[in-house]
Amino acid sequence: MKTKDTTHLPKKKGNMSLSQRLSLMLGILGFFIILILSYAIVDMGSQSTKKNLDKNMDDMLSLTGAKTSDILGEITTLSGNMKEAISFVWDQNDAIGGVPGNPWTIVSKDGDNLIPQTISPMSGTTFRSRIIDRAVPASRYNLEVVMMDTMYATIQSNPHVTGIGYFFEPNKVIDGVTDFAPYMTFQSVKSRNIINYPYSYYKDKDYYTTAKETLKPTITSAYTLDEDPSKTVITICDPIVDKNDFKGVITIELDLAAFDVLKHADSRFPSLFTSVMDDSGNFMFVSNEALKGKNLSAAVDKDGVQKIQEKMKEGKSFHMEITNTSGVKRRVYLAPTAFGNTTWWSLMSIASSDYQAVTNRLITTASLIGLLGTLLLIVCTYFLVKKNLDPLKKIAGVGDKVADGNLNVEVKYNKQDEIGHLADSFKKVTFRIKEIISDLNEKLASIAGGDFRVDLSDETKYPGDYKPLLLALRDITTDLSNTMTEIKNSAEEVNGGAEQVSSSAQALSQGATEQASSIQELGATMNDISAKIKSTADQSVEANQLSMAAGHAVETSNQKMREMSTAMQEITDKSNEISKIIKTIDDIAFQTNILSLNAAIEAARAGEAGKGFAVVADEVGNLAQKSAKAAQNTSNLIEETINAVERGAKISRETADSMEEVKVKTKSISDIIEKITKASEEEAEGIRQLTVGADQISSVVQTNSATAEESAAASEELSGQANIMNELVSKFQVIERED
Known part of the structure; x- marks a missing residue:
């Protein structure tokens, strides 16, 4: 008579083989290791790339600032030469009709010796001014000649100089003369015209009053020429000072096209944007034609403008991420360039997407390598593990037979490794179970017949956990x-x-x-x-x-x-x-x-x-x-x-x-x-x-x-x-x- 088996084992979940599980686990472990390594490599590479990119942009920005300084320096050199050319006149106080003075001594050279030469002086002559309708001393006449020749030569030799002039204080050049401000433009040169502005025209202008008060060069904001609206210019105002006495200013009108040399192009960054602006955010030069003559607020949103202006107050180079007026995030780099009382800022900008492109490519490459490496690791691991674990399938089959009650089984495995040791242990277990079952069968038969006096004192057949x-x-x-x-x-x-x-x-x-x-x-x-x-x-x-x-x-x-x-x-x-x-x-x-x-x-x-x-x-x-x-x-x-x-x-x-x-x-x-x-x-x-x-x-x-x-x-x-x-x-x- 069969008895119902009540010792059911819990149902096991999953149908993957051990080799598959080991391969999957090792693959997952390898994936995470590769992922961590890839992340570390990408992070270090990203940081290095960003640092190099920021340095590259800073170098380009420094170059832009240097070129800006060179352009402004050339103008300063021009104005310095012009001031030096007329400096001789401030020590000459000759009268109208008097003998012209000669500040120079003519010498001849004999070996290493300089021998002065005697030059007969001119006789008294009355000179008439070329700028105002009156007689002037010879020294002032010579001054006019120098000024006119210098202005003419400067405009002719500098295509970006659209206007140049001398604006003097009343009675500083010629006693009794209030309005003395000769001015030439690139157009008046062609027609041989000279403009003499009255003192009332420029005395209250910001560029004039600032130079007069600080005795330092100053630069105006950009503006459009009335004579040629296609030209946007600035005026550089350099004070003329003799022995701390303010005489007037030299004004040089510069076409902003002179700054076109600042434009940069880089195939890696198609969104590259270059500009130069004053400390109020007005663009002096801008590579985007649509922003010429406009303010920073036309390109950057309100929050970004505020952040940039706050950093500009520190007077140091900086970079940050902002959002432009179109809602696109951009990375901007700014560096200051000082000129007299004015500070200009060189600005370069690229889209954040361009900035992140190199990092994104690095992440993509690392991700693909990591994924392929993980797949290769899983496949190789699977075949290696499967080959070495095949004997376990046979032992598992024998175990299934034993579990079904068939103890007449044979385990074949000849290698002396862990699996061989497992096979030998399995043989011993099978033999021990058969011996115990035989002994229990004999004793239980006596008990079933009602005889409780059966001998149960022999424990040699029940070692270890069988003893219970x-x-x-x-x-x-x-x-x-x-x-x-x-x-x-x-x-x-x-x-x-x-x-x-x-x-x-x-x-x-x-x-x-x-x-x-x-x-x-x-x-x-x-x-x-x-x-x-x-x-x-x-x-x-x-x-x-x-x-x-x-x-x-x-x-x-x-x-x-x-x-x-x-x-x-x-x-x-x-x-x-x-x-x-x-x-x-x-x-x-x-x-x-x-x-x-x-x-x-x-x-x-x-x-x-x-x-x-x-x-x-x-x-x-x-x-x-x-x-x-x-x-x-x-x-x-x-x-x-x-x-x-x-x-x-x-x-x-x-x-x-x-x-x-x-x-x-x-x-x-x-x-x-x-x-x-x-x-x-x-x-x-x-x-x-x-x-x-x-x-x-x-x-x-x-x-x-x-x-x-x-x-x-x-x-x-x-x-x-x-x-x-x-x-x-x-x-x-x-x-x-x-x-």
Whole structure:
């Protein structure tokens, strides 16, 4: 007969082979190692590339700044030469028509010796100015010649110089001459015209006032020529100073096309952008034609302009990432170039996408190499692992047969490695299991026949973790033997106990019947007590309501007494006011009496003519006396009234105090009645619960009576079953217990 196997192993997840898992795990591990190495290489390469790129851009920016300085330096050199060419005149003070001075000494050279030559001086000559309509000294005439020749030569030899001139202060060149500012343009040179600007034209211009105040060169913002709108120019203003005395300025108008040499091109960065701007952000030069003559704000968004301007305040080179007005992120590089009072900034910019392109290519290349390396590692690892783990498949097949109960298997593997050791161990395990199964089969057959006295003392066949099998079988045999012995003893004891239970059950049934009768009588008594307590509680509630009504009546009486006391106080206040009025009337009567006396005296003095007036005075005096008497009587009555009111107020207060005491006592009575009511209700509830409990006890007693009768019948049945059990247990051969 087959028995159902209940030792199911948990279902294993996954169907990948060991070689596949190892290959995958090694591949994943290799992938992460390659990924980390690639990341490190890419990061270092990216940092190095960015540093090199930033350095490259900084070098290009430095070159741009150097070229800008060279261009401005050439102009400064021109203006310096022009100042030096006219410096001779400031020490010459010859008069009009006088002999021209000669600051030079002519010498001849004899070997290493210089021998002065004698030159006959010119005779006095009157010169007329070429710029203003008047005679001038010879030195000033020579000055004009030098200035005009210098301006002409400068424009002719410098195609980007569109205008040049000397702007002088009044009376600094020729006494009495206010307007002396010769100026040439590239167009006036062709027509041989010279412009002489009045002093009022330039005296308040920023470029002139700044140069005058600082005595340093200054540069204007870019502007368009009126004569040729296609040209955008700047004016460089260089002060003329002799012995700290400001004479005027040399102005050179420079076409911004001179800065076209600053334009850079790099095939790696098609978005490269080059410009030069002043410290206000106005473009002096810009490689983008659309931005010529515009401000930085036309190319960069508001936030970017603010960031750039804040960094420009530091006066040092810097670079940052900004967003242009089209929403494209760009990387900008700026470096300052100082010129006199002005600082220009060289600016180069590339799109952030171009900046990141090299790094992105490096990341892409590293990613592809890492991916291909990982795939190659997985494939190679798979084939190598698979080849070395194939013997394990055979051993696993043998293990499956053993798991299915087939121990007649053979493991073939001849190499002395880990797998060979595993195969030998598998053989030993199979042999040991077969030996143990044979021994267990023999012992269990004896136990199955009812003989628990089988010998289980030999432990040599159960080494290590197999020993618990023998110990468990030994414990089972001992426990079964003891259990059978105890069952036999218990059956005998159950038989005797069943007879005693039957006798006790009959006695219990009789007692339960008597208890049920007593409980019914107790329930009737409890119901009667409950009815009387409920009646007492109802009467207490009615008394409590009457007490509360009495309390409300006392409260109402107190309120009325307070209102009466308030009214008496108002009567007292009004009486006091009437007393004041009567006092006033009394004072008036007194004054009237005095007036009547004065009138009588005056009438007596008047003699016969005052008799009629004397009669009137007597009547007025009589009326005053009557008024005073009436006022006195009224005052007495009011005083008596006030005294009466005060006595009434005192009585009302005493009455109110008595009523308040009655109220307090009534409240105490009400509280006591309420407590009695609550106590009565609680007693009624307690009696009700006692009644319910008595009913439950009665029910339980009746149930016990029925149960006792059933127990007697069951005891007789139990005695019969105990006899049957004794017969069955006697068939087993148990181990004799040692005392």
